[in-house]
Amino acid sequence: MTIGAAIFSAIAMAVTVTTPTTRGIASPILTVARAEEANPQGVLRGQLDGLTRQIDDLRAALRETRSQSRTLSQERIRLDQEILRSELSVERSGRVIQSLEEEISVLEREIGASEAEIAGQREVVAALLRAIAVSDESFLLSTIFSGGTLADLTDQFEAAARIERELLARIADLRELEAEAGERKLALEEQRTNEETARQLLVVARDDLLVKRELRLQFLAETQGREQNFANQITATEANATRIRTQLYLLADIGKALSFGEAFAVAKPISDAVGVRPAFLLAVLQKESRLGALSGTGFWRTDMHPRDWPAFLTITQELGLDPDQAPISRKPSYGWGGAMGPAQFLPATWLAYRDRVVALTGNNPPSPWNVQDAFAAAAIKLAAGGANERTPSAEWRAAMIYFAGGNWKNPAYAFYGDAVEDLSAAFQAQINILEGR
Structure with missing residues (x-):
């Protein structure tokens, strides 16, 4: 060898x-x-x-x-x-x-x-x-x-x-x-x-x-287990349409309080245009605002993912806003922040819906912090998710897609669709009273 x-x-x-x-x-x-x-x-x-x-x-x-x-x-x-x-x-x-x-x-x-x-x-x-x-x-x-x-x-x-x-x-x-x-x-x-x-x-x-x-x-x-007490409760609620119109409706990052009557007045024509129920649209936006406890408290350089910076700067430049002053959601303990306005859209998503919002509201450029534009963007996105079918299962699925995107089938996120469905039912009852139904 x-x-x-x-x-x-x-x-x-x-x-x-x-x-x-x-x-x-x-x-x-x-x-x-x-x-x-x-x-x-x-x-x-x-x-x-x-x-x-x-x-x-x-x-x-x-x-x-x-x-x-x-x-x-x-x-x-x-x-x-x-x-x-x-x-x-x-x-x-x-x-x-x-x-x-x-x-x-x-x-x-x-x-x-x-x-x-x-x-x-x-x-x-x-x-x-x-x-x-x-x-x-x-x-x-x-x-x-x-x-x-x-x-x-x-x-x-x-x-x-x-x-x-x-x-x-x-x-x-x-x-x-x-x-x-x-x-x-x-x-x-x-x-x-x-x-x-x-x-x-x-x-x-x-x-x-x-x-x-x-x-x-x-x-x-309130009912004390009596049918008559419950009937009286329903009658009292139906008689108080004024209270329903003026009750506070929470929205993120708009800088002012909005009554339920005002929110419904904005949602109704938009909902009619895209085929989404107003009660469902209002429920999604309300849920987004309640979940967005960190809304408006973030700073784009630290709380927004760097990939969203160019889109965010494009939006603020179009609107003549100082990016350092524009309210966005703060980064939570997981993931990134950077969501904008009542509909909680990320910058790139907002730009993707921009032209459709302009066509619906006539506001050019549209603003994610404007109530009408935000409602329109949310309604368009929900309709794309199937909410215009106006069935409970279709609306539940659309809410899940709105919240989780491609992960909407994950059972861990089902609470969101359930909460929106509950809130939508409550809002529909109030809308029925406002419309005399």
Whole structure:
């Protein structure tokens, strides 16, 4: 055996010993561990699916209840259904968080294993580089002093070439491992963001549940379990249309209070033009303002994603506004802020709807902080999501798309569609009174 062949043989043994795992072949211990990890995830997934089915059934039951005549017993059933649905939403949010924590734990272990494998591959690459240096030196010495044959020289060349090929293969493996580790780290960050979002949604779901329970207690106190008291309550409400018109309607970032009557007056012609119910449009905008507790308190350089800066500066320049003074939502504990006005549009989304808003309102340029323009943009977006079908299921889906975009099917976000549907029903009852229906 020549010197070069001997070196290659030794390095091949070193590679076999120092490589932590054989790529493509699962370790028996790791396989068992992953099988054990998969079981809790499967249980959690089953629990989440079960809760989702229960919430879907309750949503359908609520729609049926709302379609029936208002009686004391029906109203009590409706409130109980809303409370139970909110309780299940809170429970589901907790399960989502638990599931995400499990996934994060698995990813962290996989990243640790990847980093160990990368370290091993780096050691192999270093050993191969040293082997090439030794091989080159040995080849030169043997050529000068050994007086070997042409066959010996050929053998030396082949040994060196094999080492170089092995080196290139190991470098390729190392790069692949590093890319996979990078992808896992990105997935880990995404899951951590999802977990934080789920925790925020859990807080919102709990708050919604508390409101529902308080409404039920108030309802029972006012009716005292008597049908006549409930009938009197309905009559008193219907007689007080003035109170409905003047009650405060919350909107984000408009710099003034708006009454429900004023909001309805803006929403009605826009809704008629795009085919979306005014009650539904007002419910979405109200929910956006209530969720946007951080609205108007952000600064674009720190709270807005840099990718949105050019669009934001285009909008403020068109409107002649100082970008440092334009109100936007502050960055929450997860993700980015930067949403603008009552409809809470991000800058790029606003520019995408700009021309359609101009065609509807005639305001050019339109402003996300203008009530009419914001209502128009929201109505157009909701209609694009299917709200112009004017059915409960279509409106629920449109609200979910408005809130979560491509992730609208995620059950963790269902509380938003449910809350909009509840609010829309309440607003419709008030609109019916205002219109004498």
